[in-house]
Amino acid sequence: MSESFQTIQSIGSKALLEKIAGFDSYKNEHVVQSIGDDAAVIREDNGSLTLLTSDTYVEGVDFDPTYTPFHHLGYKIVSAGVSDVYAMNGNPEAMLINLAVPNRMSVQMIEDLYKGINAAGSNHNVEVVGGDLKANHANLVVSISVYGRVSKEKITYRKGAQEGDAICVTGDVGGALAGLRILMREKKYWEEHGDESVQPELGDYQFVVKQQLVPEARRDLIQALEDQKVVPSSMIDVTKGLVSEVSALSDASELGAYIYQAALPIAIETRQVADEMQEDVDRYALFGGEDLELMFTLPEDKVEEFVKHFNDFVVIGRMVPKEEGMKMQTAEGDVVSFDELS
Amino acid sequence: MSESFQTIQSIGSKALLEKIAGFDSYKNEHVVQSIGDDAAVIREDNGSLTLLTSDTYVEGVDFDPTYTPFHHLGYKIVSAGVSDVYAMNGNPEAMLINLAVPNRMSVQMIEDLYKGINAAGSNHNVEVVGGDLKANHANLVVSISVYGRVSKEKITYRKGAQEGDAICVTGDVGGALAGLRILMREKKYWEEHGDESVQPELGDYQFVVKQQLVPEARRDLIQALEDQKVVPSSMIDVTKGLVSEVSALSDASELGAYIYQAALPIAIETRQVADEMQEDVDRYALFGGEDLELMFTLPEDKVEEFVKHFNDFVVIGRMVPKEEGMKMQTAEGDVVSFDELS
Incomplete structure (x- = not known):
């Protein structure tokens, strides 16, 4: 490795994300709120707002399969995803689930995961509308993206609190x-x-x-x-x-x-x-x-x-x-x- | 492992996804097209349609870092994501990027990945609006979700071809x-x-x-x-x-x-x-x-x-x-x- 090799730990993932967010990337005119709140906000033609949020869960980092039943894991990742939409005062409607699955996991385990996903989906009126399932070498990695919406009268950001509130x-x-x-x-x-x-x-x-x-x-x-x-x-x-x-x-x-x-x-x-x-x-x-x-x-x-x-x-x-x-x-x-x- | 352990390879990931899609999961009333086309379709209040699509790329399975410069990898995953939106005759607008990154990868590598992501984003008018970055043990796993939209007059599904076309x-x-x-x-x-x-x-x-x-x-x-x-x-x-x-x-x-x-x-x-x-x-x-x-x-x-x-x-x-x-x-x-x- 070259002398310029800089580990991510040495600067921290938060600093790396901020560095990346500072890149001169394309700005879409419909994006009202990009990175920096619980969910991204996009303006629709009629003025209503679309909410998008996404998270990744890595086996051995974000969850420990020793004490995490897969049914529970599925439920929790949906709970966390819809929570980000609620935090904008919105209603979640759809989600995309992406899995990278190692060979040692069985069909049963993935079905259990999806049973938890569906159980939480039912409780929050959210439908699984897409995503994919890929093989992985070592560990399970799950990504979830949640789509929701909110009217412009109701949207609530992290900003906006007033003195005395x-x-x-x-x-x-x-x-x-x-x-x-x-x-x-x-x-x-x-x-x-x-x-x-x-x-x-x-x-x-x-x-x-x-x-x-x-x-x-x-x-x-x-x-x-x-x-x-x-x-x-x-x-x-x-x-x-x-x-x-x-x-x-x-x-x-x-x-x-x-x-x-x-x-x-x-x-x-x-x-x-x-x-x-x-x-x-x-x-x-x-x-x-x-x-x-x-x-x-x-x-x-x-x-x-x-x-x-x-x-x-x-x-x-x-x-x-x-x-x-x-x-x-x-x-x-x-x-x-x-x-x-x- | 119990006798009932059934490997995913034994039934294939496609069959597993179909099995999961057959689960009695919640159906949201606004979802026009769920799993089964290039992107999911959700009806907005004004009748315009939201498109959502998501993919995962696993190092060693979907890409080989030996001959895949990370700048190119970033460009390709965005190309593939927006292509799914184009396949519905829509316009992509925003994307969420989720990374699970092993320690052996440097800040420089992730920056290169994002430079490719941003380059493709600029070419297709798509903004990075969210996602996260997590540590992983073994390999790089990248998930991308793309949001786009299309009018109900223009939407094009896989279905709809006529005899003689x-x-x-x-x-x-x-x-x-x-x-x-x-x-x-x-x-x-x-x-x-x-x-x-x-x-x-x-x-x-x-x-x-x-x-x-x-x-x-x-x-x-x-x-x-x-x-x-x-x-x-x-x-x-x-x-x-x-x-x-x-x-x-x-x-x-x-x-x-x-x-x-x-x-x-x-x-x-x-x-x-x-x-x-x-x-x-x-x-x-x-x-x-x-x-x-x-x-x-x-x-x-x-x-x-x-x-x-x-x-x-x-x-x-x-x-x-x-x-x-x-x-x-x-x-x-x-x-x-x-x-x-x-």
């Missing part, structure tokens, strides 16, 4: 990470004891394991917003953790944020897992991703009205002027910046 | 396969002689090697059809070879086909390669894929009018009643069925 989060967070911790512990146990006939002890932790393996995208929020004719000022789905998502909304909206540790929505089971692992549950909530909850901003008076009709969300803080930066007030009353948290 | 093919066919043969021979030479400093002798075969490495999708045909307000009765792109594509149009249109061996459009250079390899050039034309030419059907009187404005195509045969099956008249005047050809 409440920052709201559906459901609870950190559960998916807690589930992963449990599954990893069980895997370690199997590997050390070598007895595959021992069933994992997941009985006490069904909720968090479900959050990890088959998270449900929040279609119910999108429907409630539609029913109540409420359009959030900004929105994002929680896939990288609260700190990351609050930062994304703040950056895109050119504002700061102030959140309250005491307000973080954490399920009791998530707390139990953190206790058992002797870890800080707030870190699960702040940095645990994959929960597929939705974070959105609304003026406080609208929150008061909306909560009468849909109440599976909490207010974790509010948007503040950009100069004030991003901060969290701890349960003890201290104020720490997001930089200190990570 | 002329079967037309743009450009020439078999060139991409000829190019692959040359590249494989050069690779073998390198492997046997172990001297990587020896440059491949591609000088005489630039055209076919270009057809293999950087085929160009036929945007010009789609533009000519638009300019002349001509809508083919059916259309498909040539990616699996003439026999496969004629069969697909015939099956979808519930017709037979009669083609003339003497009419197959074959470039001189493709003939030269076949001669040098001591192989039958007609088999290159009939079974060689990846040329990204377009095959379409039109009534004969419309062909006579259209050729005055766009002449880079030939008539290779015509659609006949279904009962007559699919046949080819050889250069010697014999008539053979497609079944005997393969």
Whole structure:
């Protein structure tokens, strides 16, 4: 290899993607939003908007087949895909599934994968309309692209939050990470004891394991917003953790944020897992991703009205002027910046 | 592994996909055409149609990095993606690129890939609007999804050909396969002689090697059809070879086909390669894929009018009643069925 060989790890995949995004590539006149939000947005002739989003899942990197049933994997990749469409306040309609499959996988395994895909598709009104299946040498690689649409009156970007808006989060967070911790512990146990006939002890932790393996995208929020004719000022789905998502909304909206540790929505089971692992549950909530909850901003008076009709969300803080930066007030009353948290 | 382990090879990926397509999956009311044509078709509120298509390319299966510069690979995957949109008589507008990248690949290689992607994007007015980049263990896997649109007056499916319609093919066919043969021979030479400093002798075969490495999708045909307000009765792109594509149009249109061996459009250079390899050039034309030419059907009187404005195509045969099956008249005047050809 030549002296100029630069590894991707040395600059990081995010930096590489930013470098690539900076290339002088063709700009199509109908593209309203390209890379940089939960989904791309394309303007149709009648003014309605098409949403496109795509993700790849690599065996051994993004999922571990040791504790991931393929039915669950199929369900999860669809949940994550439609969640990106919901995060634009849109409705998913169709998806394309691309598989690169190694020889050691059976017909049954791929059928299981598709059963999960179809189950999630039915729950979210999304049809598999294309894609392909190729052979691979080593591992399973799954890509999914989801198509959806939204009216121009309803579309909600990461940008658009206003100073003073409440920052709201559906459901609870950190559960998916807690589930992963449990599954990893069980895997370690199997590997050390070598007895595959021992069933994992997941009985006490069904909720968090479900959050990890088959998270449900929040279609119910999108429907409630539609029913109540409420359009959030900004929105994002929680896939990288609260700190990351609050930062994304703040950056895109050119504002700061102030959140309250005491307000973080954490399920009791998530707390139990953190206790058992002797870890800080707030870190699960702040940095645990994959929960597929939705974070959105609304003026406080609208929150008061909306909560009468849909109440599976909490207010974790509010948007503040950009100069004030991003901060969290701890349960003890201290104020720490997001930089200190990570 | 259990006794019920059934390998994918034992049934074939095509059969597996058909099995999966037969699952009772959710059907979205806006989906006009799901799996089964060059692209999926979704109806917008104003009646215009959205086109979606997706493909995966696996290193070592679909491309060999030994003789595939990454710039060319990027160009080719975009060409193949937009070709599927052209095959519906549509215009591509946006694409999503998903990469699973092994550690041994450098930043430079991925940048080269994207330079090719952007070059093809510029030629076809298609913008990269999303996708992601993940780590992989072994090999590079690239997925591309292309979004396009077409009016309901212009959309052209595989079905729709009428009895008596002329079967037309743009450009020439078999060139991409000829190019692959040359590249494989050069690779073998390198492997046997172990001297990587020896440059491949591609000088005489630039055209076919270009057809293999950087085929160009036929945007010009789609533009000519638009300019002349001509809508083919059916259309498909040539990616699996003439026999496969004629069969697909015939099956979808519930017709037979009669083609003339003497009419197959074959470039001189493709003939030269076949001669040098001591192989039958007609088999290159009939079974060689990846040329990204377009095959379409039109009534004969419309062909006579259209050729005055766009002449880079030939008539290779015509659609006949279904009962007559699919046949080819050889250069010697014999008539053979497609079944005997393969």
